[in-house]
Amino acid sequence: MALLLLVALPSAASAQTVDLTPSDGTPSNDTLYWSVRGYQFTVTQEVSIEAAEWFVDVPNGGSVAARLYDASGNQLAAGTVSAGDGTEKWHISQLSYTLQANTTYTVAFYCDSVSTTYFDYQHNPTQPFSAGNGLFTNIYNRSANSSTADTYPDYQGNTWAPMIRLVLGDDTDGDGIFDTSDNCPTVANASQLDTDGDGAGDACDDDDDGDTVADTADNCPLTANTNQTDTDGDGAGDVCDDDDDGDAVADTADNCPLAANANQTDTDGDGIGDACDDDDDGDTIADTADNCPMTANTNQTDTDGDDAGDVCDDDDDGDTVADTADNCPMTANTNQTDTDGDGAGDECDDDDDGDTIADTADNCPGVPNANQEDLDGDGAGDVCDDDDDGDTVADTADNCPMTANTDQTDTDGDGDGDACDGDDDEDGVVDTLDNCPTTPNAAQTDTDGDDAGDACDDDDDGDTVADTADNCPLVANIDQADNDGDGAGDACDADDDNDTFADTLDNCPGVPNDTQVDTDGDGQGDACDEDDDDDGVLDVDDNCATEPNDTQADADGDGTGDVCDDDDDGDTIADTADNCPLVANTDQTDTDNDGTGDACEDDTDGDGIGDDGDASGTAGDNACADAVVTDCDDNCPGIANPDQFDADGDGMGDACDDDDDGDTVADTVDNCPQTPNTDQADGDADDIGDACDDVDDSPAQLGTGSAADSGCGCSSTQGPSNAALALLVLLGLVGLRRRRR
CATH class of the missing domain: 2.60.120 (Jelly Rolls)
Known part of the structure; x- marks a missing residue:
């Protein structure tokens, strides 16, 4: 144990x-x-x-x-x-x-x-x-x-x-973290600190904060700051510097953390120091545009336009007179003129002459005139106007001093200017009734009825074309159309196109057509009819402009419609001689000689089996199987074979297949053309291969050799049995039937 x-x-x-x-x-x-x-x-x-x-x-x-x-x-x-x-x-x-x-x-x-x-x-x-x-x-x-x-x-x-x-597994660095889990497997770092979370611990990561700046060059190695901004240049990037501008005021307390301002001046008290405030006075106008950046003046009023706003300018009107001494402090008046001596300078006094009429309403603001008489109504009172009628001619030289007439015209030379003369042209018609008051015209003719008599009207017909240029001066025709260019405008020309047919009889009055041809008989001559054949297709688009063909059929796409094209399919064979007039077939091939060319016939060989017999739209995509003659495509479309025989089932009928049985031996040399026999074995050498020879009369079959040679155990002198003969006859009949196929 x-x-x-x-x-x-x-x-x-x-x-x-x-x-x-x-x-x-x-x-x-x-x-x-x-x-x-x-x-x-x-x-x-x-x-x-x-x-x-x-x-x-x-x-x-x-x-x-x-x-x-x-x-x-x-x-x-x-x-x-x-x-x-x-x-x-x-x-x-x-x-x-x-x-x-x-x-x-x-x-x-x-x-x-x-x-x-x-x-x-x-x-x-x-x-x-x-x-x-x-x-x-x-x-x-x-x-x-x-x-x-x-x-x-x-x-x-x-x-x-x-x-x-x-x-x-290993713990290469011995920090208690196995290599498979250790984010620094070769550098001990039990804490596994990974500041940028990139899977590489800080202990072995040369860019701890993952900001693409190496720690050795990074001014904030543990805080990402790709741009390395260091406002005060102290070597510590702003993102990790608690005093970015180096003004000894901590960023958390600094009213301009990125602009040094130890004094922390804040004029408008908005919490943003002036050093970094683009609106020091808090008047919503940026300092760069503020004409008083340290004094609030939202309206930016600057009376004298000297770029110093009035609130901080001691000479608001810029007239070199200080506001405190200026009788018009807001209006420039260096001379300090005061006409009525009321202490308000004329420049800012609304009644300079003291006549109780405000200057803005006074027609002589510098001369007292309480009655404000103004004969010519020019805004200048008579007391201060040397041209009462305001015609720029002094009253002392004016032939109509009380009526404005700058040109001093006196048509009839009677000393009274026309402006104040009752009949300027002395034609017996007073000016107020005269349609040509300065041109004698007792008849008062006025063709266009515009109240200007013809005698003084340069456009008698009122068509805005001066008579001197008007090709119909007494008939209005603004467009001055002159179709035939004969100098007489169409408006007053009896034959606008100059084709000898009067406009009233001309079927194209604006287009010369002395033949008056009108193909479609619509009353509009071909010369000006946009659809000569009246088939609904404009001539410019009609491929047969003079023969109706609303379908615009153009079989050969040559731009000439079929109704007027003598070769519709463009195969150089005239339609009258073309056996496929709508299908190009220059060779005129007609396999079955039925008068219809192969190019436009579905049964090329005329054997009753359609080239596209299954009507699929693609000929030959479904060739007839052996002896099948319906719902399939002709397996020999170029050779008549109504029986559709296909001995080898290769989709090519026997009639056009040079190897009917598909045994790779051409029918011309195949000893069994209808029966596959690649080896061409012919035991009896009768040129009929064994594969299709119903009577194989080789020596072995006929028993001409010895019993040992035949291997059948029968006598060499014994002839074929009756049963054998019957079998041979039967096989011959079968072979004959196969050959007939």
């Missing part, structure tokens, strides 16, 4: 073993010892096992092997077999598997037959224990014998136990 042996976790870089045997005692019953062959356990972290070992005496010829199961008894791995030699020792069964953290497994050994069946392991739940410094927990012995498991004694005080241990 084995003594209890506990193996501690070894140092780094060596294989580790963990005993699954309780350390505080073992069973003393030999029978029980042999029945306990496994342990159930739970692992606390992922770990790889390489083998299981059982300390036991296995006789010569015996063997043991380990198996690994999940908590449900499903086999996960099978170990190698270890043969016995009659000595008690550790038997190693190689068993490679990665155990998952917080998962329960059973490892067991099988003897001799090394069965793969998971037998009824029982366990004692009262004494779970741990091993491997807590790597394995809730360990229970497992027994193959229910009765002995039921009586399994407590561990305490016992001295013997079955010894099973696991050989674990």
Whole structure:
């Protein structure tokens, strides 16, 4: 029996073993010892096992092997077999598997037959224990014998136990974390700290924060900051610097954490220091645009436009007179003029002359005139206006001083300007009634009725075309259309197209057509009819413009419709001579000579079997089987074969098949053209192959040789029996029938 042996976790870089045997005692019953062959356990972290070992005496010829199961008894791995030699020792069964953290497994050994069946392991739940410094927990012995498991004694005080241990994977760096779970397997890091969560522990990761900047160059090696911003240039990146601007004020208390401002000045008290506040005075106007950046003035009023707002400008109107001494502080008036001496400068006084009429309403704001007389209504009162009628001619020289007439026109030269003369042209019609008041026209003719007499109207017909350019000056025609270019507009031309047919009789009055041809007789001549043949297709699109063809059929696609094309299929054969006028067939092949070319006939050879007999739309896709003549395609479409015989069933009828029986021997040399016989055997050399020779009269058949030669045991002198002759006749009839096919 084995003594209890506990193996501690070894140092780094060596294989580790963990005993699954309780350390505080073992069973003393030999029978029980042999029945306990496994342990159930739970692992606390992922770990790889390489083998299981059982300390036991296995006789010569015996063997043991380990198996690994999940908590449900499903086999996960099978170990190698270890043969016995009659000595008690550790038997190693190689068993490679990665155990998952917080998962329960059973490892067991099988003897001799090394069965793969998971037998009824029982366990004692009262004494779970741990091993491997807590790597394995809730360990229970497992027994193959229910009765002995039921009586399994407590561990305490016992001295013997079955010894099973696991050989674990490596812990190269000796940090207590197995390589399979270790994020730095070659660098000890028991904490497994992995700042950037990239699976590589900080201890072996040259970029701990995963920001693509190596730790050796990273100004914040444990905080991701790819841009490496370092506002104050102190070598500590902003993301890990508690005083980014280096002004000795911590970022958490700094009103400008990224702009140095030790004094923390905050003009508008908004919590953002002036050093980083783009609106220091808090008036919603950015400092860069604010004309008083340190004094709130949302309206940005700047009276003198000097870019200094009024709220911070001591000369608001920019007239070099300080606001405190200026009689118009908001209106520039360097001379400080004050016409009525009321202390308010004229520039800002709403009644400069003191006549009680506000300057804005006063037609002479600098001269008192309470009555505001203004003869010409030009806004300048008469008392200050030297041109009362406002015609730019001084009253002293004006021939109509009270009526505006800048040009001083006096048509009839009577000294009174036309503006104030009752009959300017002296034609006896007063100006108020005269349709040409400055051009004598006693008749008052007005062709277009626009109240401007023809005598003075440069567009008599009112069509917006001046008479001097109008090709119909007395008939309105804005477009000046002159179809025949004869200088007389169509509006006043009796023959617009100059084809000698008066417009009233012309079937195309706007298009010259002295023949007056009208193909479709619709009253509109062909020269101006967009559909000459009245077939509903415009001439520009009609492939037969003068022959009705509303379908526009054009079999050969040559742009000339079939109704006017003498070669519809474009095969150079005139339709009158073409045996397929709508299907191109230059060679005019007509296999069956029925007058219809093969190109447009479904039964090329005229044998009554259609080339596309099954009407599938594709000829030859369903060739007739041997002797089948309906619902199938002609198996020899170029050679008449109404019987559709196809001896070898290759889809090619015998009529056009040069190897009817498909035996690779051409019919012309085949001694059995209807019966496959690749070897062409012909025992009687009668040129009829044995395969189709109903009477094979070879020497053996006829009995011409000796009995020994024939091998049939009959007399050499004996002739064929009556039965043999009958059989030969029958075979001949069968052969004859096959040949006829």
